[in-house]
Amino acid sequence: MARRGERRSERRRPARDRVRTARAGDAGGVAIVVATPGDAVEPLALQRPAGPVVDVVCAQPGTPDERAAFGRAVAEAAARGVRVADEPWVIDAEPGKITASVLDALRELRPLLVTTLDPDPGHSSIDLEANRPVVTEPPLRGSVARATVSAARTYQRECGTPVFVRCHRAGASASLGVRASARHPLPLRWLVRGVDGRLSAYLPSAAGVLRWTEARAGADEWTGPELLDGPDLLPGLDVVQDAQGYVHLFGLRRRKRPDGERFVEMAHATQYQSGRPLGPWHSAGNPHGNDPAKSRQAGFPAAAFDAEGGLHVFVRNVGHSISTRRQGADGRWSAWQHLRGVMVADELVALTGDAGVPEVWARVRDAAAAVRWHRATPGGEWAADATGAVSPAPGSLSAAPEAGTVRYRYAGSNEVCVQVPGAGAVSLGGPDGTGPVAGVAGVDIQGWDCTVLVRSGESGACLVGAHADGRPESGVWWFDAGETSVVPPAVAVDGLGRAVVAVLGDDGRLRITRQVQGDAGLVFARWTVVGEG
Structure with a gap:
């Protein structure tokens, strides 16, 4: 075992809200x-x-x-x-x-x-x-x-x-795999289109949330990365968009009680306008309050909105079941409710089901299975569905655009599947690589409305595929988009209706590629390094 030499001289600290991206010879x-x-x-x-x-x-x-x-x-x-x-x-x-x-x-x-x-x-x-x-x-x-x-x-x-x-x-x-081994997950939907049509990318960094924003809708000019004001978050993030198009960020932060003991709670902030200052961070609590031992054992939050604009937050509690609460349009939080049943892993997916009623899927702790908690009506009782129809590989659950639909990698073969309500599982191929699949619906490909999918392949390659909206059984052809990413790749539709894929390179710089619309199928332009030049 060896000790390294003297450390290099400390560099001058820049303004906190601007973050320099790495250049040749820098960190990496x-x-x-x-x-x-x-x-x-x-x-x-x-x-x-x-x-x-x-x-x-x-x-x-x-x-x-x-x-x-x-x-x-x-x-x-x-x-x-x-x-x-x-x-x-x-x-x-x-x-x-x-x-x-x-x-x-x-x-x-x-x-x-x-x-x-x-x-x-x-x-x-x-x-x-x-x-x-x-x-x-x-x-x-x-x-x-x-x-x-x-x-x-x-x-x-x-x-x-x-x-x-x-x-x-x-x-x-x-x-x-990386995602199932991580204590604090990275977001899958970290590239989102704001109310004004501009795209923004949000990723958690050591010092807080980083944000990149298009200068104009559909433009290759971006601002960022900017370090958003906020508390010292733990290194994870969930990004959710409500029906109005506002972007909501969720994370975990460590706080100190009056007696000096530290506890962990959920934090929530809202981005109302693209590129503008982020709204203040508010506490979303913890099912174990400020108990210093139990609160630190809770999992990472997953969130979804209901048809009335209410925010539902779900978290794996210390007993390895799920706790949930709702914030109404008036900002008031309900008490925590314990969803009893199967013990779950720290892998939750919250989404909106039929009739705008949220539901949550969770991977079972000690089996290759998933359980779904749902309600028939907004104020109804929570019911657990543990039929075993979904058999996900660890770290692969994600929400699909269609109501009540999830994607996952089948534990038996690692191939990507989508669980369609009332129709069972459909294979999307792609057994190479690990982790979840992100996607966006409503992309025009040769006059057809299609869902574009992105996932991580071998050695971090960004792989892209597509199928007709609502018809995953039509099959997916996956292709290598030509870049690798140190985070799960993301996809969104820009203000001009084009699919945009984003990755984060080994140099810490955001890279994007946009769909070339026309008669040639799903084609993307050359990758653009944000901030280059």
Whole structure:
């Protein structure tokens, strides 16, 4: 194990609301920051071949067995084409000084992506007498993860370039894929069209939400990335649009009680006009209130709107079932309601079903199955449908444009499927790659209204396909769009009616391609790097 040399001199901090994108010679690698070398084994197995160089930073040198396991993981990664730099940097941080030590490492390594473990490690059981979750993970794991999230936030504000953080669930196998292994999911619908027809892209970074916005509807000129004002969010985001076209952002933030104890709550903000300042962030609460132990065990929120404009929020609670509440048009929140039934994983999809009544799908915790909670009427009782018709691979559930419809990868073959209400599952092909599929309906392709789909293929490739609206059984032809992405690719329809696909490159820069309308089928123009030139 080796310690790296002196850190580079600190760069002057730019204005906080403007974020510089990386240029040639700037940051661009991956830093895995963990407690000991053994904790880096699974994150290493998730790295992309031919991707950015990977550095590993450890708080402690670990045991001989851990170091041997790490050595094997490095060799296996190298055999897949992953570039792992040198030996791990062991920082030997003293208690209370971990954040400063990690920050020094980030200043030296200048990464674009920072991977650490869960800052709020999951519990293994409940102490019934004390009524609190029992966490058996070594305390250093959570301490290093929290320090890394904080250090990455500071580092991004110092350097002015985007930095993205992934928190890997301790003990989660790399076979689950990036999304199912992550504690805080990235949004799928992160490219949206605002009320004025302009597109905006929203992604969570270490220092907060980044936003890119078209200068004019359908134009290749964009502003951003801009770091939106807001609280210090944990590294995840959900992006939802209401019937009026307003964009709603949901995340998690850590807060301090009067007695100094910290808890986690959901936060919500609204974007009313494209490119204008974001509305204030408001608390959406937590089903466990400000309980410092239980609130930190809750999952990431999923949200949907009903036909009356009410906002429904769903979250996996400490008991691994679902809790939900509704915010009415007057801004008042209902009490939390517990949806009992099957124990679920931290993978929820909220969508609007028939008659504008929201519903939520969740992957079952210990089986290749999903359960759906729905109501027959807006004020009716919640009912669970666990018939087992949907068998999703971990991390692959997503909402489709049609009411009550979900997409997923079939656990038995990894192929993409869509579950159509009343018609069962339809295969969309595409067994390569991992993770969910995003899509947008209403795209004109040679006079036909079609749904355009995007997904991640092997090594992060952006793959695009399409089928006639409402007719997935007609089949999908997938093709490589010619770019890779470090986040799930997104798709939207711009103000001129063209499909637009967006990815985030290894340099942290937004890239887009627009549909070329005409008689040649689904054709896209050359990729444009936002901010180039």
